[in-house]
Amino acid sequence: MTTNVPAVDVHGAAAEARPKNFINWSSGFMSWAGTLDHKRIGLMYLVGVSIAFLCGGLFALLVRLHLWEPNGALFSNAQYNQIFTLHGAFMVFIFVIPAIPGSLGNIILPLMLGAKDVALPRLNLLSFYLWLTGAVLATLAIVLGGFDTGWTFYTPYSLYTNQAVVTIGLAVFVLGFSSIFTGLNFIVTTHKLRAPGMTWFRMPLFVWALYATSLLQVLATPVLGITVLLVAFERLYHIGIFDPRLGGDPVLFEHFFWFYSHPAVYIMVLPAFGIISELVSVHSRKPLFGYKLIAFSSLAIAIISFLVWGHHMFTSGQSTYAMFAFSFLTFFVAIPTAIKEFSWVATVWKGSIALNSPMLYTLAFLVIFAIGGLTGVILGALNVDIHLHDTYFVVAHFHYVMMGSIALAFFAGVHHWWPKMFGVIYNETLAKIACGIIFIGFNTTFIPQFIMGSRGMPRRYATYVPEYAPFHQASTIGVIILAVGIALMVYYLVASLFQRKKAMENQWGGVTLEWLAPTPPPLENFNEPPVVTNEVYDYSTLDLQTMRTPVK
Amino acid sequence: MSHDGHHSVVIPAPGPEFQAHTVAHHFDTPVQEFQSAKLGFWLFLATEILLFGGLFAAYFYFHEVYPETFRLGGQQLSWKLGALNTSVLLLSSWTMAMGVRCAQTSQKSKLLMYCGLTVLGAAIFMVIKFIEYKAKNDHGLVVFSELFSPYNEATGQLAWFKDYHNAMVDKAGVPLPHGHLFFAIYLTMTAIHGLHVVIGAGLILWVMKGAAKGRFHAGYYLPVDLVGLYWHLVDLIWIFLFPLLYLVP
Numbered sequence: 001m002t003t004n005v006p007a008v009d010v011h012g013a014a015a016e017a018r019p020k021n022f023i024n025w026s027s028g029f030m031s032w033a034g035t036l037d038h039k040r041i042g043l044m045y046l047v048g049v050s051i052a053f054l055c056g057g058l059f060a061l062l063v064r065l066h067l068w069e070p071n072g073a074l075f076s077n078a079q080y081n082q083i084f085t086l087h088g089a090f091m092v093f094i095f096v097i098p099a100i101p102g103s104l105g106n107i108i109l110p111l112m113l114g115a116k117d118v119a120l121p122r123l124n125l126l127s128f129y130l131w132l133t134g135a136v137l138a139t140l141a142i143v144l145g146g147f148d149t150g151w152t153f154y155t156p157y158s159l160y161t162n163q164a165v166v167t168i169g170l171a172v173f174v175l176g177f178s179s180i181f182t183g184l185n186f187i188v189t190t191h192k193l194r195a196p197g198m199t200w201f202r203m204p205l206f207v208w209a210l211y212a213t214s215l216l217q218v219l220a221t222p223v224l225g226i227t228v229l230l231v232a233f234e235r236l237y238h239i240g241i242f243d244p245r246l247g248g249d250p251v252l253f254e255h256f257f258w259f260y261s262h263p264a265v266y267i268m269v270l271p272a273f274g275i276i277s278e279l280v281s282v283h284s285r286k287p288l289f290g291y292k293l294i295a296f297s298s299l300a301i302a303i304i305s306f307l308v309w310g311h312h313m314f315t316s317g318q319s320t321y322a323m324f325a326f327s328f329l330t331f332f333v334a335i336p337t338a339i340k341e342f343s344w345v346a347t348v349w350k351g352s353i354a355l356n357s358p359m360l361y362t363l364a365f366l367v368i369f370a371i372g373g374l375t376g377v378i379l380g381a382l383n384v385d386i387h388l389h390d391t392y393f394v395v396a397h398f399h400y401v402m403m404g405s406i407a408l409a410f411f412a413g414v415h416h417w418w419p420k421m422f423g424v425i426y427n428e429t430l431a432k433i434a435c436g437i438i439f440i441g442f443n444t445t446f447i448p449q450f451i452m453g454s455r456g457m458p459r460r461y462a463t464y465v466p467e468y469a470p471f472h473q474a475s476t477i478g479v480i481i482l483a484v485g486i487a488l489m490v491y492y493l494v495a496s497l498f499q500r501k502k503a504m505e506n507q508w509g510g511v512t513l514e515w516l517a518p519t520p521p522p523l524e525n526f527n528e529p530p531v532v533t534n535e536v537y538d539y540s541t542l543d544l545q546t547m548r549t550p551v552k
Numbered sequence: 553m554s555h556d557g558h559h560s561v562v563i564p565a566p567g568p569e570f571q572a573h574t575v576a577h578h579f580d581t582p583v584q585e586f587q588s589a590k591l592g593f594w595l596f597l598a599t600e601i602l603l604f605g606g607l608f609a610a611y612f613y614f615h616e617v618y619p620e621t622f623r624l625g626g627q628q629l630s631w632k633l634g635a636l637n638t639s640v641l642l643l644s645s646w647t648m649a650m651g652v653r654c655a656q657t658s659q660k661s662k663l664l665m666y667c668g669l670t671v672l673g674a675a676i677f678m679v680i681k682f683i684e685y686k687a688k689n690d691h692g693l694v695v696f697s698e699l700f701s702p703y704n705e706a707t708g709q710l711a712w713f714k715d716y717h718n719a720m721v722d723k724a725g726v727p728l729p730h731g732h733l734f735f736a737i738y739l740t741m742t743a744i745h746g747l748h749v750v751i752g753a754g755l756i757l758w759v760m761k762g763a764a765k766g767r768f769h770a771g772y773y774l775p776v777d778l779v780g781l782y783w784h785l786v787d788l789i790w791i792f793l794f795p796l797l798y799l800v801p
Contacts (some may be wrong), residue, residue: 028690117578119588165776184595192588193578209675222599226606230740237699238710239736247730290762545746 011494016295019521020541021423026050036121037523041128042106043421046414046525048128049103052094052113052135053407054490059087061483064476070466081148082163088151089168092280093137093175096406097264101182101217102131104413105210107421110512111521114195116531119188125163134175141167150460152261155253159234166235169228176221176228179267183217186210195513198534204512206296209274212298216263216270216305224260227253227500252318258309259552266305269401272409273340276365279416280344282510283359284351287537297336304333314385323382330380337373341366357431360411362438363406372400375450390460390532393453396446404442411489412491413440418493419503423520430488437485443451444478511539563771566658570766573772585772593778599783600748604789607741611796614733621720625734625801628693628719630684634798637680638790645787648756652780655773660766663776666761670783674753681746692716693735712720738797745793748786755779 022039063084066074075083080404119125124306141147144164149157153172158540186342190211194203231253233239243251261285262368273294281288288294310318344366353359375397379385390392414494419425429435457464506515513532519523534541542548561575563582579585584773627716651666688694692714701711713732720731759779768776 076607115578120592121576121578123592140792180599184592186590187595191591192584217600218595218599222602226574226603230606230610233740237712238703239740240710240730240733241614241736245703246710247614247618247733249613252610254611426591529752 003256007504013478016270019518021518023519023520024308025523032124033347036117036125038118038121039107039125039421039521039525042103042108044128045098045102045106046104048131048135049095050490052100054091054486056087056095057483057486059083059090061479063087064479066462067464068476069471070469070472071463075462077462078148082142084460085148085150086142086146089147089172091402092151092173092268093266094138096130096268096402097130097179097184099410099411100275100406101179101186101210101213102106103151103273104410105182105186105271105415108514109207109210110189110193111228111517111525112207112512113189113193113209114198114513114532115189115193116524116526117193119193120185123181123185125186127178130178130181132172134171134178137171137174138168140164141171151232151474152257154257155231155234155248155250156215156244158231159243166232171231172228173225173232176225179217182429183214183221183460186214187218189214195532198513199317200374200533201292201295202532202534202536203295205277205288205291205298206271206274208295209270209277209298210318210404212302213267213270213274215269215299216302219474220260220263220267224264227256227260231254243296244444245423251318252312254313255309257310259306262309262312263302265306265398266301268406270301272365273298273408275409275413275416276362277340277346277410278510278512279358279362280347280351281537282416282508283354283356283362284348285354285539285542286347286351287508287535287539288343289346289349290339290400291536293339294343297339300336301333303336304329304336306405308380311380311385314382315389326496327380327382327385328334331377332414333376334373334380337355347359348396354508356415356425356434357428358412358416358508360432360435361408361415364435365408365412368404368408368439372397372405387455389451391457392449392459396449396453399446399449404446408438408442412437413495416508417514419507420514420517420519420521422497423503424496424500425503425507434488434492437472437488440483441478441480441482441485445475445482446463446478448472448474448478457494484502504547509539509544509547510543511537511542566769566771567767569660570769571660571767573767582772589774589778593781597781600785601789604741604744607737607744608796609648611737611741614737615800618728618730618733620722621728621731622734622800623629624720624728625731625738627724628688628691628735629738629743629798630687631798631800633680633684634794637677638794640676641681641787641790642675643676644670645784647673648780648783651759652773654762655768655776656770660763660769663763663768664760667756667763671753671756671760674749677749678746681742688735688739693719694739696722730790741793741797745786745789746787752779752783752786755782 022037023043032044042383058532062074063080066072066080066083072080089344106124110116133264141164144167145162147163147165147168148161149163153165153169189283189458190203190207221374230239230241234242234248240248242248244250262529277288277294293409308330310322311330313510314323314327321346375393379388379394379397415431452457452468455468457468505519511534513530514521516530560577561579561582563573563575563739565572573582575582575585576597579588647666647669651663654660654666655665685694685696689696695712695714698714703710710732713729713735715731718725718727720728722728756779759768760775762775
């Protein structure tokens with residue numbers, strides 16, 4: 001069958017006896033830049049989104065340092081507006097949306113399905129280059145004068161401000177298509193490339209989560225595409241659709257924008273749910289509680305997410321009856337989400353818990369996401385939201401979801417699959433310490449924001465009245481702790497690549513197909529095409545000494 | 553990727569004027585490859601419809617807000633040219649469908665002929681579109697040379713909407729509110745559609761290049777099929793644009 005050793009050394013040099021893997025089977029710049037291998041594309045994504053995350057994090061650090069003093073410590077108000085916009089735009093469009101599907105999804109999804117690659121490898125590479133183009137355009141927009149609209153580009157301000165809105169709009173358009181193509185690819189791969197015996201209900205939940213995400217990417221993102229395109233047209237030739245001076249309606253923009261951007265919240269968070277589902281099972285060595293419920297709840301969230309966009313617009317002047325409906329529907333999202341949270345906790349319960357660093361990140365996620373999710377229900381309540389709208393309470397809520405939950409799940413996934421991707425293991429002690437620092441730093445940053453938000457501190461302001469200073473300063477201290485934790489994490493992960501402490505073939509005792517592949521996987525993933533005969537998350541055949549399941 | 557060429561599935565050429573097709577390395581069977589590409593392409597077409605969906609939503613919304621503007625605006629368009637273009641596109645969809653059929657039955661020269669006719673249809677469509685745009689330009693409803701001129705804050709006057717013949721006024725001769733909005737939507741929708749026509753024609757030319765080399769035959773006609781689907785989508789969107797812009801009073 002397929003060989004993974006395209007360059008077998010027949011002349012018998014002993015050093016060459018180790019089989020080649022996807023990282024070293026070929027070398028040179030073009031072997032990466034032109035690769036069609038899902039794992040190499042995934043690795044390039046991993047490097048790219050990590051850089052974007054560090055840039056976005058740096059902007060966040062600058063924002064928080066500025067807010068140390070009530071009148072602002074570092075920048076002019078105009079510069080401050082640009083920096084928080086950069087933070088939002090980089091984090092949302094260049095990091096969070098592509099992060100998990102682009103990197104871990106690309107690498108792990110075909111492995112989990114027992115496939116040799118994604119269904120459309122060329123489209124996959126195109127998707128990566130579109131992401132790169134979008135990232136370059138966004139950086140170019142900074143050079144061309146910056147942009148100060150916030151990541152939401154609300155009209156009419158985005159039409160009037162004298163800044164590089166068209167460039168960043170183009171960046172978002174291109175990034176949108178990158179996201180669409182990734183989603184499209186995953187849907188096709190999941191439908192058509194499952195290994196024999198891999199029925200829908202034997203698919204790991206990471207696959208289910210990516211599938212639901214992909215549906216959203218394909219169905220919601222085009223609407224964002226046309227919306228930013230219309231904003232660009234509006235700026236270039238004044239079509240008037242969103243411009244109130246020309247008879248247009250800025251609220252129409254908000255509807256268009258949130259029709260995408262609310263589902264986008266689930267484009268971001270569903271893959272994180274998928275990672276957590278995998279990790280609670282593996283590190284508790286127990287089949288997932290409520291497997292089908294978790295699978296279906298992903299789809300339910302995907303569907304409901306299209307019906308709640310109006311809850312971002314409770315103060316926009318939309319119809320009162322629409323607001324009732326949007327508020328009511330928003331509560332519905334809490335049901336499938338709570339099903340997941342309860343199922344994860346029930347999985348851990350009486351499990352054989354191994355407190356490995358991926359599991360620590362997972363447990364941190366469970367705590368933080370519970371807070372992030374429940375504060376979302378508070379904000380979904382119509383009357384409460386009128387008070388809390390555009391305050392730091394909202395900022396804290398969505399950071400508990402986006403940073404505390406999604407980024408932590410991303411870290412958890414990176415730690416979990418790191419040995420599979422690179423064949424090396426990082427310093428576990430440092431990993432545990434970093435996780436603790438990040439957890440403390442994160443909560444120190446955002447709990448004060450909940451409090452000052454509920455007391456009326458509005459978001460996005462460059463200055464504030466001195467009464468809020470203790471909260472802002474606590475938050476700034478928190479972000480410095482967080483930065484230390486992340487710096488430590490980056491250090492030991494990068495160091496592990498140089499120390500080359502060899503990982504086990506199946507480091508954590510996972511039973512999904514990616515752990516059956518050699519470590520790191522060869523070009524076409526499996527030495528023998530896998531045939532699935534067990535139910536998913538069936539640990540009964542796992543040999544705890546060798547961490548192997550009998551080869552079928 | 554050819555590094556594992558020893559295990560590739562090859563679809564043989566049905567005749568000397570055709571080429572064999574090698575199934576991509578990560579697929580086990582030709583059927584898997586065909587179905588994967590087809591499913592992916594249908595999903596892509598769904599995104600295209602959603603992209604236009606935003607424009608349709610804007611159309612319906614402003615039609616509701618400024619009904620009189622849209623009634624009069626629609627009357628400024630030539631429904632005869634619109635109908636002619638509709639017929640041209642429908643015919644070209646038929647020639648494209650015949651082209652796909654010829655690919656499936658390995659009729660190389662007929663495939664080339666039908667694809668050529670489809671490109672001809674696209675060209676005629678764009679010429680008629682140009683004539684229409686020129687008329688709008690001459691009436692000052694869309695002054696193309698002024699499209700990128702700045703908006704005059706003081707007078708509230710749009711540079712690209714001049715309405716030389718006072719077409720967009722009510723019975724008393726008072727200009728309708730925001731008469732330009734209909735034309736803004738008309739131009740945005742038809743221009744983006746026109747761009748799709750041009751892209752579609754380019755794709756068909758690419759198919760013709762492959763067809764001339766004998767790449768497409770009964771064993772492998774996937775690209776012809778997909779480009780055909782794209783062309784039908786371009787047609788389908790126009791089928792909705794035509795009545796909404798030209799016929800709905």
